[in-house]
Amino acid sequence: MNTFLSTGTLPDEYQQLAKTVRDFAQSVVAPVAAKHDAEHSFPYEVVAGMAEMGLFGLPFPEEWGGMGGDYFALCLALEELGKVDQSVAITLEAGVSLGAMPVYRFGTEEQKREWLPQLAGGRALGAFGLTEPGGGTDAGATKTTAQLDDGQWVINGSKQFITNSGTDITKLVTVTAVTGERDGKKEISSILVPVPTPGFTAEPAYDKVGWNASDTHPLSFDDVRVPQENLLGERGRGYANFLQILDEGRIAIAALSTGAAQGCVDESVKYAREREAFGQAIGRYQSIAFTIARMEARAHTARTAYYDAAALMLAGKPFKKQAAIAKLVASEAAMDNARDATQIHGGYGFMNEFTVARHYRDSKILEIGEGTTEVQLMLIAREVGL
Template identity: 45%
Template sequence: MPATRTLPTAEAVDLIGLTRELAEKELAPRVGDAEAEERFPREVFRTLGRAGLLSLPYPEEHGGGGQPYEIYLQVLEEIAAVWSSVAVGVSVHALSCYGLATFGTAEQKREWLPRMLGGDLLGAYCLSEAHAGSDPGALRTRAVRDGDDYVLNGAKAWTTHAGHADFYTVMARTSDDGSHGISCFLVPADTPGVSADPPERKMGLTGSATATVRLTDVRVPAGRRLGAEGQGLAIALASLDCGRLGIAAVAVGLAQGALDHAVNYARERETFGRAIIDHQGLAFVLADMAAAVQSARATTLAAARLKDQGLPFGSEASIAKLVATDNAMKVTTDAVQVLGGYGYTRDFPVERYMREAKVMQIFEGTNQIQRLIIGRALKQHDRGTLRVRNGEN
């Protein structure tokens, strides 16, 4: 059963209704085959783009939806409850637009952002490298200035949409000044020298293409640098705060989908003359699953409201990502248990949900990294900020 939501506007209610309808009619009939065949559903992203769901958190003046993160994340949830690979893709696309939307010049935004947010283009985010996953400051991809251009060389690992994206937001080193020597570039996918390796063979999210992007003498005009030289890591880290909220919402939606399947099965399956949901032992498992989903949702939306109010939210985003993804792993594991032997077969989607939940604890910064971020924030903890919601201090 879908999540119960309290939404701030009639427009938000309509948006969630549209998302549920698209998920039911466009996503649900495709998800099983696409995941089994490890096929990237590019046409689904075009459908979502035409519906305006790829651009929700960005300004209307540039073709975005102008929605607060509180609403955008609930849209991600609704998609993830049906198809996590697609929900992750929507989050990654939003992440790939962040550098331009937030740090680009007015001219850069006017030139590129409307097309990126229009629904026809799909983005990818290139930060991680094979030797620099949790330590982005150690990246080695180079961007060397050559007249009015930069020439990029290197390889970016674990890139979602690699080989299918229309543009890549790439972090590359422009100097040897450690974390201050990284810059950000917007690279069209058809630029000569850009290529993608075959997709990784993953345990889950098999409908999402993940591969290494290779940059070989890729010439990019200096006008495609976002922000100043050396500002790239700051852009990347700010992007990741938003991306962590996106993945938290995807994890909540994934857990909601697993809970829904488990409850429906428990209502229909009978043992000893009654539905298994009527057995206290199993009812308690389902109750714990529901509590985990609700608490993860509340934590994620609380962090989103801080962002929407313009308040610091980095630590809260890490908490949301940690809580939501750990809870998703527990909920999906319990969903398999509820279905018993059937849960371990591919005749039911809960085994897929369980495989998909695992990576949620890994990408956008492992949950061990989230604990480091949270711990560091606690060292600097003050009394916090009091503010009337949607008002002034």
């Protein structure tokens, strides 16, 4: 195992990456975060900056237009971005982990050649069409269908809550669909749908509680026709393959959540030093100091958990349980810290221009997306033999 991931002593290249993204987050992302949040606008200029830095290509080989790094490098970037703007962080996470990674993991040479350079280069975004209305956590209840007709897949159905699916640079949506029946059960496959394709529609964006600068749409498919060669991976393995993608993605979401939790600590420390009440800085009061201490402990625990899961993943060892633990611990740390940070800030914590207010609204979805808290508990219970 990469023991440095467990000990927290990172090699220079990882430390330099984290510092570079941290500087970008503070100088480029943070100044426009409140504006994009208030306007519910997609931060194209920020995404272009991340693309120029190579962040969308971090875990991919150079031969496919990537940076030749690994998944842990992506996680470090997500943690730094998550400190200041979860919308930007989830745009990167979904673009890499959900948009490009399925093509990299399961695509043919031709599919990789066509899609990976532009996805890894950040010139295009891909989306992951799994969740459906009425399905939610029960992804196996897929109702979207894809039938072969004269060498083409004909897709009909709908998806919901799909990130990066309706931007001006969205070029690909990977869709899970029922392609038949096998052993009395639904045969679920995954199919690449280029954007635009006749019959495919990204419906109007959702009015969300948080992640307001992240692009999220319901999708509809009305006799969408794509070539038979657009099957991604083995026929009938679509659901299983996407579960593998979700296992990896939980480590990334844990990293993002850790960033959010740490961002709440950082903002609270700064505020507690500056804000005075009854003649002294509020950080001198034990109630405030102890609250922030607990927040720091949560962030540290979350970081340790996702480092451990990432180390196992990079070592090629089983990591399903550790990924679920990391996602559980980190998402709860983000939500708990956001609540405490808002309380520490008092009335200012209720104002949307303050980072902690955005974290308060943004963090709840971390306990829901890419597997709810209850799903993580179920996975952990199974892994320990229950």
